[in-house]
Amino acid sequence: MNPTPSQTVGPFYGYALPFPGGGDIATGGIIVHGHVYDGAGAPVPDALLEFWQAAPSGDLTGAPGTLRRDAVNGAVLGRNGVDFTGFGRVPTDADGRWTLRTLVPGNGYISVCVFARGLLHHLYTRIYLAHDAFLDSMPSERAHTLLATPEREGVHRFDVHLQGEKETIFFDLG
Amino acid sequence: MSTPPTQADIDREIAELRELRVTGDGGERHHPSRDYAPYRSTALRHPGQPLIALKDPDAAELTGPVFGVTDVTALDADLTRQHLGEPLGERITVHGRVLDRNGRPVRGQLVEIWQANASGRYPHQRDDHPAPLDPNFTGVGRCLTDGDGGYAFTTIKPGAYPWRNHVNAWRPAHIHFSVFGTAFAQRLVTQMYFPNDPLFPYDPILNSVTDDRARQRLVAAYEHDLSVPEWSLGYRWDIVLDGPAATWTEESR
Numbered sequence: 356m357n358p359t360p361s362q363t364v365g366p367f368y369g370y371a372l373p374f375p376g377g378g379d380i381a382t383g384g385i386i387v388h389g390h391v392y393d394g395a396g397a398p399v400p401d402a403l404l405e406f407w408q409a410a411p412s413g414d415l416t417g418a419p420g421t422l423r424r425d426a427v428n429g430a431v432l433g434r435n436g437v438d439f440t441g442f443g444r445v446p447t448d449a450d451g452r453w454t455l456r457t458l459v460p461g462n463g464y465i466s467v468c469v470f471a472r473g474l475l476h477h478l479y480t481r482i483y484l485a486h487d488a489f490l491d492s493m494p495s496e497r498a499h500t501l502l503a504t505p506e507r508e509g510v511h512r513f514d515v516h517l518q519g520e521k522e523t524i525f526f527d528l529g
Numbered sequence: 530m531s532t533p534p535t536q537a538d539i540d541r542e543i544a545e546l547r548e549l550r551v552t553g554d555g556g557e558r559h560h561p562s563r564d565y566a567p568y569r570s571t572a573l574r575h576p577g578q579p580l581i582a583l584k585d586p587d588a589a590e591l592t593g594p595v596f597g598v599t600d601v602t603a604l605d606a607d608l609t610r611q612h613l614g615e616p617l618g619e620r621i622t623v624h625g626r627v628l629d630r631n632g633r634p635v636r637g638q639l640v641e642i643w644q645a646n647a648s649g650r651y652p653h654q655r656d657d658h659p660a661p662l663d664p665n666f667t668g669v670g671r672c673l674t675d676g677d678g679g680y681a682f683t684t685i686k687p688g689a690y691p692w693r694n695h696v697n698a699w700r701p702a703h704i705h706f707s708v709f710g711t712a713f714a715q716r717l718v719t720q721m722y723f724p725n726d727p728l729f730p731y732d733p734i735l736n737s738v739t740d741d742r743a744r745q746r747l748v749a750a751y752e753h754d755l756s757v758p759e760w761s762l763g764y765r766w767d768i769v770l771d772g773p774a775a776t777w778t779e780e781s782r
Contacts (some may be wrong), residue, residue, distance in 0.1 A: 357630050358739040358771035359746050361560045363568075367651040371643030371669040372707060394573035400603055405593055405739040407713040419597030422639075422671075427719060429602045437532030466589050468716055473570030473736050475561035477718060479578075479590065493581065517574050527580035528590050529716035529772050 361476040366401050368449035368470075369509065370445060373403070374422055376433035378445040387465065387482060387503060387511045390451045398451025402471040404515075406443040406460030417441040453495025463487045464501075469515060469525075478525040482513045493524060500524050504525055534569075534695040538729060540680035542567040543736045557739055561737035568733040569694050586758040590771055593713040596673060598726055605671040608642075608684040618647025618685030620761040624751065626678040626766045629715065634678025635770060641707040642670045642682055649688030649702075652763065658690050683761065701728035701735060706768065714773035721766050722748045 364372075391399040409415045418438035425432050434440055445453040457465070471477040483490060483502045490498040500523045503511035516523050540736060546565065563575035582592070609616055623642075627635040645651050645668065649661035652667055670682045687702045710716065728748040729735060738744040746769075755763020 356628060356630050356769045357557065357743065358559050358630060359719055360743050361766045362705075362734060362737075362747070364707075364718045367653040368643060368646075368705065369658055371650055371705070372641060394577070399574070399575075400641060405591075405716070407589060409589055411744065415592040417592070420599050421594065422596070422600040424599060424602050426602070429604060440653055441595065449614055449699075457709060460589075462587075462589060464589070468713065468715055473568070473572075473574035475563055475565055475568065475571060475734070477716060478563075478576065479583075479714070480660045489585075491716065497578075515625050518577050522576055522578050524578075525576050525580050526583040526590075528583055528588070 363472060364403055364470040364477075366472040368403060369401075373435065373444060373446045374398045374431045374433070376404050376431075378443050378453065378455045379434070380441065380443045380457035381434075381439060382436075382456055384456065384463070385484070385509045385511060386456055387456065387484075387513055388454040389451070389513040389515065391447050391469070391471070391515045392517065392521075394450065396519065398447070399471055399492050399517065400447055402451070402474075402515075403449070403470060404445050404453050405466050405468040405470070406420045406445075406457070408441050408457065408460040408465040409462045409470070410439045410441060413509070415441070415502060430467070443526075459484060464489075467515070469517075471517075474495045476516075479528055480515065480523050480525050482505050497522070497524050532558045536697050539567050539733055540731070543733060547736070547739050552753060557740045557742050557743060559740070561739075565670050565733070565737040570735055585699055588714075590710050590714040593709060593711055593715070596637070596709070598673075600639065601673055603669045604772075606682050608666065608670045608682065609669060611667055612665040613700060614665040615686050616646065616663050618663075618666075619742050620683070621686050621753060621759050622681060623704065623721070623766060624679070624681045624755055625766040625768060627674050627680065627710075627770065628678055629710060629770050630772075634674070634676070635710050636676055636678060637672055638709045638711070640672050640674060640680045642684075642703045642704050644668045644684065644687040645690055649683050649690030658686070660690065664725050686723065688763075691727075694733060699728050699731065701726040701732050708770065710770040712773055716772040717768070717770055719768075720747065720758055721748050722749070723764070725747055
């Protein structure tokens with residue numbers, strides 16, 4: 356069957372898709388943060404990033420409950436702090452900035468899906484937290500765009516450049 | 530500052546890009562090009578480098594997040610019952626199934642929708658369209674697909690609204706959809722349109738899907754049997770998730 360075409364997430368998803376604690380996959384582990392930039396180097400204040408990753412064991416089963424709800428008033432309570440759901444969702448702020456709190460994935464990388472106003476079809480990339488053989492299979496002059504920069508113990512910086520000289524590697528998973 | 534484009538400028542660009550498509554290799558292009566110029570915001574937000582094909586059978590993207598009964602409440606699927614009073618507008622239901630490219634139902638996965646109110650206004654601080662907000666309508670819904678891949682929402686028909694892509698730019702009425710498959714690589718965010726909207730030819734976002742058949746798949750069908758007497762008008766819209774290639778076979782194309 357032929358697929359339903361993609362359309363942009365638009366500018367007004369903000370009251371619908373983000374949820375409290377969206378970027379807190381787990382506490383007590385690492386912080387990964389960065390900006391999203393456009394082709395002119397300006398921060399993108401209306402991007403939405405989704406993250407999917409393995410548990411520290413490498414397990415990719417995930418668990419429900421990322422959006423766990425209060426049965427009384429419907430409010431989002433979020434993850435129960437026990438199960439590792441592996442999924443996070445973070446809108447960029449007015450400065451194009453996002454922050455993720457999580458545990459180090461057993462397979463070495465966090466998958467990222469980027470949505471934005473002006474982006475008609477989402478983009479996939481990966482955050483590698485340390486050098487990985489996979490990066491050697493990428494074009495050598497751009498492989499570094501997939502590698503987070505350690506800033507201090509447990510804190511990693513990863514910027515997404517949608518276009519231009521510093522353009523991040525994006526994947527076709529077709 | 531250059532003169533903002535007129536609708537005639539945008540119409541010409543839309544026609545040129547569709548012409549290029551038709552005279553190309555003849556194959557159907559399912560998704561929009563990220564560099565579709567008539568939608569001006571694409572200019573600085575599309576990659577200039579080609580995407581790199583990733584063909585790893587162990588890729589994390591072949592799995593994906595899971596959702597369950599704790600992630601939604603029964604009221605989430607009825608956008609007309611989320612406040613003390615009834616929203617203004619034409620009450621509708623939207624039914625459909627989420628399928629993969631083999632036609633297999635995508636079960637138990639999260640479908641999220643958001644939309645403008647009947648006047649064409651979003652409850653978002655940056656929406657300054659001078660149309661009334663509706664205190665009884667937020668415009669957000671969620672549900673999990675059932676054992677058949679089915680989903681259903683009750684809502685009101687959203688209004689058309691202006692935007693600043695060009696002079697006198699108006700978006701046709703639409704409902705935004707966010708859908709998860711069993712693989713992160715099947716993720717889809719898109720927009721559902723209503724049949725026979727006179728704004729279709731003028732909208733660069735809808736027309737970014739340059740193939741006529743693909744574009745038609747974004748338009749719901751009015752289905753009289755889904756209308757409820759003395760209550761609501763019924764629409765049907767099925768969703769087919771793309772990729773990843775590893776989960777579907779060549780002959781079923």
